Amino acid sequence: MKSLFLKTTIILFIIFFLVGCQEKRKNENINNNQLVYASTKDIRNINPHLYAGEMSAQNMVFESLVINTKDGIKPNLAERWEISNKGKKYTFYLRKDVFFSDGTIFDANIAKKNIDAVLSNRARHAWLELVNEIDATKVIAPYILEITLKNPYYPTLIEFAMTRPFRFISSKCFINNETKNGISCYSGTGPWILKEHKKNAYALFVRNSNYWANKPKLEKVKFRVIPDHQAILLALEKNEVDLIFGADGDMIDLNAFSMLEKENKYATLLSDPVASRAILLNTKQPITKDLKVREALQYAINKQAIVKGILNGSESIAHSLFAPTTAYSNIQLDAKKYNPLKAKEILDEAGWKLNNNELIRTKNNKKLVLRLYFNANNAQEKTISEYIQSNLKDIGIDLKIIGEEKQSFLDRQKSGDFDLQYSLSWGVPYDPQSYISSWRMAAHGDYQAQLGLSKKAWLDKQIKAVLIEPNKTTREKMYTQLLEYIHKQSVYIPLSYSRTKAVFNTRVKGVTFNLSQYEIPFEKMHIDNKR
C-alpha cells in the first residue's frame, strides 16, 4: 500500500511539474507593454449613448467635445467654442484631424447625427437636464456645429464632457440611423480600440495608432473579469493583474487597501475627495418628520470614529453634504459635531424622554424606534450601520438596521418606506448640479426623504432655476440658499467624503485619476520593466 501512495504522489508531482513548466513558459511570453486591469464586472454593451456598459471602457473608446479637468473645461474634439445669445447658443469649432477607428472622418455632420441620436431617446436621459434643454442642432460648416438651448443652462459644457451620453460613434455603427436600439460596432475616436471581447471573461483594448492626440504608451489594456474580491487580490499577488481601481468598496474595500498599503509590495494611491457618503433622513416618516429628532441624530453619530476605525482614516470627515472643493459648495455651514449630551438634550426637548430603568426613550407611550436600510452586498455599509446603531443606543434610540438586496433597497427608495437610508452622491463632475437635479425625481430616495419639508415645492423650483441661471454670482447665492436650507433641515447626516482608490504593481507608472470616479486614465499610464 505504501508503494501505491508513493506512486500516486510521484505521478501528481510530475503532472504539476509539467503543468507548472508550461505555465512559466507562458508567463515569459506575456506582452510587457500590456496592462491587466481587474474588473468585477464584464464591460457589457459599451454603446456610448446608453448606460448598460462599464463607463471606464466607454471612456477609452469614445470621446466628447470637451473634457472636465481640475482646471475647468478644456477643448477635446472641439478646438474651441463660443457662447452667444445670452448663453443659449453654443457654437463648437471641431478639430479637423480626427478620424473614427473605421476610417470615417469626424465632422459636424456626424457630431450632429450623434447628438440627435441621443435626443431621439429623451425618456432614457431624463436624469440629465441638458437633454431637456437642447432645442436644436445645426451644421453651420463642415467643422462648425451649433447647438441652441431653450434656456441658458449653465452646466452645458460640464454635461457635454460627461462619460455618457454625449460621446461620438461612427455613423457606420448606427442601426437605422439610430443608436437607441443597439449599434453594430464600436468605432470611436478615442485612444483605444476594443479588439476582442469574451463576455464575462475578458476585453482586450489595443492602442489606436491613428489617434489624433498623444498616443498611449501602453500597447494593450486587458479588462480581466474576476467577480470575487479575494480572488482579485490573489491575482494581484501573482502578478496576473496589474491594477485595481475604483471607489466605494466596489473594487477593493478599505481593509484590503490598508493591508496592501502596509505590505509595501504594491503602489497605492488615493484620489482627492470625489463623492459624499451620508445618511438620508426621511422628513415624511412619523418620528423623523420632527426636525428636533433629525437634529439630535446629527449630534449622535461619531463620524471621527467611523472614518478612523471603519474607513481606516482614508476618507475625510464630512460636516456638509458636499465637500468644500465641490463647485458652489464652499460655504459656511455649522458643523454638527459629535456631542451625545447635546443630542440627548434635544431629544428631551422634543418630548422623547428616557424613563428610569429603561434603555429606549418614549413619547406618549411610543418607543423611539427607527429603521436604517442599507445595501446588504456592501460590507462597508453594514459595518457603518452597525456602528451608528451603537451610537444611537447610547442616547436611547433603538435603531433597527436592515440590509437588503440592492434591488429591494432601490425599491424602498422609490416608495419612501424608510426612516434612515444609506446614501452616496454621484461625485464630481455630477455633483452638485446633476445630483441635485435628481432630487426632483420621484424615483429617488432624496425626493422621498425631502417630501415632508415645508419648503419642498420651493426647493424643486429653486433647483430648476439655479440650473438655468446665467449669472454666476446669482447662481452662487441660489446654491448657498439651497444647501443652507437642506443643512438646516438636517435631511442628510454627512459622514465622509469618499475617494477613488488605486492599487497597482510597481512596474505600472503614471497612475492618476480623472475628475470622474468612473473613468480610468489608462492613456496616461505606462509600464516600466526596469524597476
Place this chain on the structure above:
Amino acid sequence: MKRLIFKRLLLLIPLVLGVSLICFTLINLNPSNPAEVTLRVNNITPTNEAILEMQKELGLDKPLYQRYIYWLKDILKADFGNSYETKEPVLNEILQAFPTTLYLTFCSLFLIITVGFSIGVICAIYEGHWIDRTLRIFTFVCTSVPSFWFALLLIWLFSIKFDLLPTGGLEDINSIILPSITLAISYIGTFIRIMRNSLVQIKQSLFISYAKARGLKKHVILKHQIRNALQPFIIALNMSIPRLLAGTVIVENIFGLPGVGRLCIQAIFNRDYPMIQAYILFMAVLFILFNLFADIWVQIRDPRLRRCQ
C-alpha cells in the same frame, strides 16, 4: 419495458408544464416592477414616462395568464425572450455560457469518477485498517469544507506559493484544474462513501462467500464485488450531473469563468426575469431527464424492479 419508458416519457409533459407554471408565477409575484428593474439595470432613471414605455416594450401591460401563454408558445419556438439587461436573446446567452459550465462539469465528473471510485475501492479493501480510517477522515473533510474557502486555499497554494497554475480565467488549459478540483471535492467524499459502503455490504453477501469457497482469486472476487457495487454509484452519479451543472455558481465566480452559474447569479442580482425563468426551466428539465434516465437504467439492470412495476 417499452411501455414503461413510453409512460414515463408522457409523464414528462405535465411535469415540465407544472415546473414552468410555478417558476413563471413565483417570479412574477415578486414585488419589483420588471419595467423599473430593466431601466435600473441599464442605469436609466425610472421616470413614470420611461416606466410606461418600458412596460409596453416588454409586454407587461397584458394580464399574467396571457403573458404565461405567450411565454410557453415562444418556448415551443425555442424563443425564451430577451434579457432585460443585455436585450440579447436569453437562449443565445445560455448557449454561449453553457460550454464553459459543461467543460467544468465534465472535468469535475472525471475527477469524481476516478478519485471517488478508486479511493472507495481502497477503503473497502482495507476496511477497518488505518488506511481506511485516514481516507474516511479525508472524505469527511471533503464534504464539510466550504467550496469558496477551499477555492481560495487552492489558489493560494498552487498559484501563489508554488506558482504552478493560473489564479483563474479560462485562457489556457491549466486554468480548469483548480476549478474542477474545487467543484469535485465535496462530491468525491460522497462517492468514496457510496462505493465503500456498497462494497462492504456486498462483501457479506452469500455469492461472495460462495466465490471464496470456490477458491477464486482475490482480484476476481473484487471484480464481482465492484460489478455489483456500481449500481448505486451510477445512480448517484446520474443525479449528480444536473446538481454539478447547477452548482457551479461559486466556483465560476471565484475563478472568473464565464459559465451559466455566473449568468444566473447576475440575473438574480439584476432581477433579469426572462433569464431566471429560462435558467430554472432549463435546470428543472435537466433534473427530470437525468432522473428518468437513472430510473430506466436501474430497471434495465435489475429485472426484479420491472416485475414490481
